[in-house]
Amino acid sequence: MAVQFELTKEYVDQLHNYIENENEVAAFEMVKDLHPADIAEIYDELDVDEARFIHVMLDPEVAAEVLVELEEDDRERFLKVLPNEVIAQFIDKLDSDDAADVIGEFPEEKQEEVLSHIDDLEQAGDIVDLLNYDEHSAGGLMAKELITVNENWTIMTCLKEMRKQAEDVDEIYYVYVIDDNEILKGTLSLKKLLLNSSNKKISNIIDTDVISVKTDTTSEEVANIMDKYDLVALPVVDQLNRLVGRITIDDVVDVIREEAERDYQLVSGITQDVESSDSAWVLTRARIPWLFIGLFGGIIAALVMGVYEVDLGVNPKMAFFIPLIAAMGGNVGVQSSSIIVQALASNSMGFEGIGRKLLKELGVAAINGVILSTVIFAYNYFFTDSFELTITVSAALFSVIVFASMFGTFVPMALDKFKIDPALATGPFITTVNDIMGLFIYLMIGRSVFAFF
Amino acid sequence: MAVQFELTKEYVDQLHNYIENENEVAAFEMVKDLHPADIAEIYDELDVDEARFIHVMLDPEVAAEVLVELEEDDRERFLKVLPNEVIAQFIDKLDSDDAADVIGEFPEEKQEEVLSHIDDLEQAGDIVDLLNYDEHSAGGLMAKELITVNENWTIMTCLKEMRKQAEDVDEIYYVYVIDDNEILKGTLSLKKLLLNSSNKKISNIIDTDVISVKTDTTSEEVANIMDKYDLVALPVVDQLNRLVGRITIDDVVDVIREEAERDYQLVSGITQDVESSDSAWVLTRARIPWLFIGLFGGIIAALVMGVYEVDLGVNPKMAFFIPLIAAMGGNVGVQSSSIIVQALASNSMGFEGIGRKLLKELGVAAINGVILSTVIFAYNYFFTDSFELTITVSAALFSVIVFASMFGTFVPMALDKFKIDPALATGPFITTVNDIMGLFIYLMIGRSVFAFF
Numbered sequence: 001m002a003v004q005f006e007l008t009k010e011y012v013d014q015l016h017n018y019i020e021n022e023n024e025v026a027a028f029e030m031v032k033d034l035h036p037a038d039i040a041e042i043y044d045e046l047d048v049d050e051a052r053f054i055h056v057m058l059d060p061e062v063a064a065e066v067l068v069e070l071e072e073d074d075r076e077r078f079l080k081v082l083p084n085e086v087i088a089q090f091i092d093k094l095d096s097d098d099a100a101d102v103i104g105e106f107p108e109e110k111q112e113e114v115l116s117h118i119d120d121l122e123q124a125g126d127i128v129d130l131l132n133y134d135e136h137s138a139g140g141l142m143a144k145e146l147i148t149v150n151e152n153w154t155i156m157t158c159l160k161e162m163r164k165q166a167e168d169v170d171e172i173y174y175v176y177v178i179d180d181n182e183i184l185k186g187t188l189s190l191k192k193l194l195l196n197s198s199n200k201k202i203s204n205i206i207d208t209d210v211i212s213v214k215t216d217t218t219s220e221e222v223a224n225i226m227d228k229y230d231l232v233a234l235p236v237v238d239q240l241n242r243l244v245g246r247i248t249i250d251d252v253v254d255v256i257r258e259e260a261e262r263d264y265q266l267v268s269g270i271t272q273d274v275e276s277s278d279s280a281w282v283l284t285r286a287r288i289p290w291l292f293i294g295l296f297g298g299i300i301a302a303l304v305m306g307v308y309e310v311d312l313g314v315n316p317k318m319a320f321f322i323p324l325i326a327a328m329g330g331n332v333g334v335q336s337s338s339i340i341v342q343a344l345a346s347n348s349m350g351f352e353g354i355g356r357k358l359l360k361e362l363g364v365a366a367i368n369g370v371i372l373s374t375v376i377f378a379y380n381y382f383f384t385d386s387f388e389l390t391i392t393v394s395a396a397l398f399s400v401i402v403f404a405s406m407f408g409t410f411v412p413m414a415l416d417k418f419k420i421d422p423a424l425a426t427g428p429f430i431t432t433v434n435d436i437m438g439l440f441i442y443l444m445i446g447r448s449v450f451a452f453f
Numbered sequence: 454m455a456v457q458f459e460l461t462k463e464y465v466d467q468l469h470n471y472i473e474n475e476n477e478v479a480a481f482e483m484v485k486d487l488h489p490a491d492i493a494e495i496y497d498e499l500d501v502d503e504a505r506f507i508h509v510m511l512d513p514e515v516a517a518e519v520l521v522e523l524e525e526d527d528r529e530r531f532l533k534v535l536p537n538e539v540i541a542q543f544i545d546k547l548d549s550d551d552a553a554d555v556i557g558e559f560p561e562e563k564q565e566e567v568l569s570h571i572d573d574l575e576q577a578g579d580i581v582d583l584l585n586y587d588e589h590s591a592g593g594l595m596a597k598e599l600i601t602v603n604e605n606w607t608i609m610t611c612l613k614e615m616r617k618q619a620e621d622v623d624e625i626y627y628v629y630v631i632d633d634n635e636i637l638k639g640t641l642s643l644k645k646l647l648l649n650s651s652n653k654k655i656s657n658i659i660d661t662d663v664i665s666v667k668t669d670t671t672s673e674e675v676a677n678i679m680d681k682y683d684l685v686a687l688p689v690v691d692q693l694n695r696l697v698g699r700i701t702i703d704d705v706v707d708v709i710r711e712e713a714e715r716d717y718q719l720v721s722g723i724t725q726d727v728e729s730s731d732s733a734w735v736l737t738r739a740r741i742p743w744l745f746i747g748l749f750g751g752i753i754a755a756l757v758m759g760v761y762e763v764d765l766g767v768n769p770k771m772a773f774f775i776p777l778i779a780a781m782g783g784n785v786g787v788q789s790s791s792i793i794v795q796a797l798a799s800n801s802m803g804f805e806g807i808g809r810k811l812l813k814e815l816g817v818a819a820i821n822g823v824i825l826s827t828v829i830f831a832y833n834y835f836f837t838d839s840f841e842l843t844i845t846v847s848a849a850l851f852s853v854i855v856f857a858s859m860f861g862t863f864v865p866m867a868l869d870k871f872k873i874d875p876a877l878a879t880g881p882f883i884t885t886v887n888d889i890m891g892l893f894i895y896l897m898i899g900r901s902v903f904a905f906f
Binding site: 340348432 | 614775795817
């Protein structure tokens, strides 16, 4: 039984060693039984020339799979050093969806070059077809390899045909049934194929309750459908309902992970897909854009305070509660936005329109606002000697909570209406706006309260 | 071909209407062809009695599946009104893993009650076995239903046995091969079963490169393994390597989604799994704990500023840059933590220890710090009349960025060392600490700079 591979520092050191001494036999021995995903992980620890030293020794099928498993930037670096003919040989060995993904990353000229070197014309044609679809659509996710049978066949004919087709397909999850016009009619489960006698007609055992998507369905929708209905494979049809491909769950797991990572990065203020193992320079580049927004917001905040300089001079203690007001505005805003963003992503907004959502959010904000303002009122009443300040802080806190809630709810819904990613609303931009507005509200209320009493 | 169901307000209103008028035929007509996942969504819009009105009319298999598809709190409310005998009938129809999940949510006494009413003793035994495992482990995720064949059989015997076993299993992805001691030896792909002649021995076509997990493997690890190796099903073995169950990808997709949602909620300061369609009260309860932390932090910040009241009185413009310093400390800290949290979650920390990570983070912080401090220095040099303040803001900004980076990197790694969820470090608690420390650093530097010049 295969033992699961674990990449250790000792392993990498040993491999470095063999490669340095050009000990091909020993180096190959270390990797030859590994899964392509493991070999891809090893490449991540090697430089390009070392990886190439290993790559040329691998079985071509495995070598091709390793390319698919590499991270996008590693793959780019690696493929840059290979001639187009060699790349074409690897591409030829891949499933059409993986092949299209790899080729899709090349500039157009290189795409044509590589495609012209692919021997299998059917594969080349499939790739060209797939490249036409948006990569975030069902067409961009699907593979062309699938097993189809005609509804008029018997199980026996069906099995014979499947044997022929199965050579091109890695895993069979479902057999798709089509009619003479290639229109998708249903699926045939392998279980039914096993459990029925061989002279039965397919149309008698077909499951017509098949869920399919069109080529232009978005990848988010594909993920939601496969998750909701617990599917491992999903057929894709064109506008005429002709079966054109299938999407497998492993690709959708990647979509789900990537989406979740993107949303997470947005809410934590990171602009690119980075890993903690990336270089300091890459990490800095991913982080500094949002910090600039924060810096800019800080300058605006300083300007706002400049307008109220006289008030702060008369009541210097007002400054004491600026961090509190700013922090609460930011926190409340992010909470509100992220609840909406999650609801939009998982398609669970319910039937409430923008108006109803805002109304409910107003309720939540009012409850939170009353509780928190009362607490800070009690604190200030006992520990602060200025009653004006006590009133100002509580009134401002309540107003800021309400404002930040409304703003945090409205912005992602509005972005979504205009087909812009609502997750952008959770980023530092909205937080910064909330900070500044909170500060402004606080200082304005302060001026009124102190003038009144 | 099945049209995908979309829940609309009109649909729900119509159904409400039929139920109110006790029109069973019309109500049943509306739901009878729907997928259990769709019916569960409909229940979400009905009250308990309305849902029960529908539920009793459903085919028992479908009714049982609907229960599995309900959200945990909806299921709890719904099952509360059903007698234990009826619940047992539904449980009996479910796969063992789903059955154990549903029963696992009951208090112990009710578990025993329901189990005692299950007619199928094998099913009851499987459920009891599964209940013993931690729900966040491979044992807790697996189902007992699987298709196993002996390595000594021929393909023909194998097909005959599979026909018998297949009745209990929803979907066949792999056939597992065991020896006489039930030790897992490998898998048999359905493709190979189709492509080989029926008198071949299993041991000749077995794939021994099977990846398996132990019952106590954590669900995060299970998810990482299935994602990495693109598996749709993963066999689970006990300490003696005997095959005891299998995990299917749909359960793992749920694990991945839940994990992502939890991390997302932590970083956005929400303490419970809430949806935008929940009531205002539920939403308030999920949000107020973190806001209290923010409030408490704000009070501490006010106290810190009280200590420096004299300095602020002499140089009131110092207050202007407090929002900037606080915001930047918070942003940088969250960025640092979330990169580490993502790396820990996806197992991509690489070989760098805590020391090396902190050193690299110091590099990132230094680059960011120098750039941002220089920009704000230039701004203040031209637009602020106090050179002391100009120096103070830049020096403090640099220090705060470095401190927040170090702190944000260290805390999640330390939490992880002590087996505490590192994602806690991304929450408002750390942000609040960063705010206060940032403020303190700023005021301290300010006092020194103004004293020196």
